[in-house]
Amino acid sequence: MLHLIERNRDAYLPLLLLADPSEAMVRSYLPEGELYAWRSEEEETIGVLHLLEIEPGGVEIKNMAVREGYQGQGFGKQLVQAVLRNLKEREYREVVVRTGNSSIGNLAFYQKLGFRMSGIEFDYFTRTYEDTIVENGIPCRDLIIFKRPL
Ligand SMILES: CC(C)(COP(=O)(O)OP(=O)(O)OC[C@H]1O[C@@H](n2cnc3c(N)ncnc32)[C@H](O)[C@@H]1OP(=O)(O)O)[C@@H](O)C(=O)NCCC(=O)NCCS
Incomplete structure (x- = not known):
């Protein structure tokens, strides 16, 4: 809940x-x-x-x-869906989420929740974080911007 x-x-x-x-x-x-x-x-x-x-x-x-x-059991999806319902009731129109190019799981997760890619901020992570982040064997360099209308 x-x-x-x-x-x-x-x-x-x-x-x-x-x-x-x-x-x-x-x-x-x-x-x-x-x-x-x-x-x-x-x-x-x-x-x-x-x-x-x-x-x-x-x-x-x-x-x-x-x-x-608890990951991979549908809890993240339930959490996002409950928040989206709440936002819609409060007449918000759009939700944005930003994640890294190497976060393959997140790219799948947000698209399954109806988010679509709306932009890329190139080299955001290279500029912002001192240490290089590597996930799934991929250097995290770029910020992927997702949007979803409510
Ligand atoms: C990303 C995260 C929040 C997802 O929550 P979760 O409870 O594991 O995800 P769910 O089980 O609700 O999955 C919902 C859907 O996304 C898919 N999905 C989730 N993780 C996935 C992965 N790593 N690869 C592919 N698909 C994935 C599921 O298969 C499921 O698909 P379905 O609707 O067709 O059944 C969770 O894994 C997490 O906390 N990760 C670490 C922190 C993090 O990276 N947060 C995101 C920051 S933007």
Whole structure:
């Protein structure tokens, strides 16, 4: 079930770091926007999703992660779909999410949720992160921008 997190956001840092390896970066946007947790019936936190409003009617999924051990079981999809329903009810029009060229799993995940690629920011990761990120044997260099109308 979806929960809006009102306080103690730092407690979700370990989960948020699964999606973004830079703690400094995660901390820089953590106080902003809306933080949601997906919890089991036993109140265990399974996933987390951080939203920022980027323009009137438009939000960005800044970070999302499902706990290791729970991935690949449909929880991420349920979490995103619940947040999209909530945003639509609040009359938001568009959701943006940005990920790396090497994050093959994320490229599949977001497209299965109806997001389409809308742009590439070349060399974003090379410029922003000090250490080279390699995933699936591919250097992470470019930022892929996805959009989905609501
Ligand atoms: C990316 C992530 C949030 C997906 O959540 P999840 O619970 O594992 O995904 P789900 O089980 O809900 O998968 C939903 C769909 O995406 C597909 N999918 C998910 N991960 C995939 C992968 N690595 N490769 C291919 N397809 C994948 C599933 O097959 C499923 O397809 P279906 O709808 O046809 O059944 C999760 O794996 C995660 O936390 N990863 C680490 C952090 C991260 O990279 N976050 C994203 C930052 S932008």
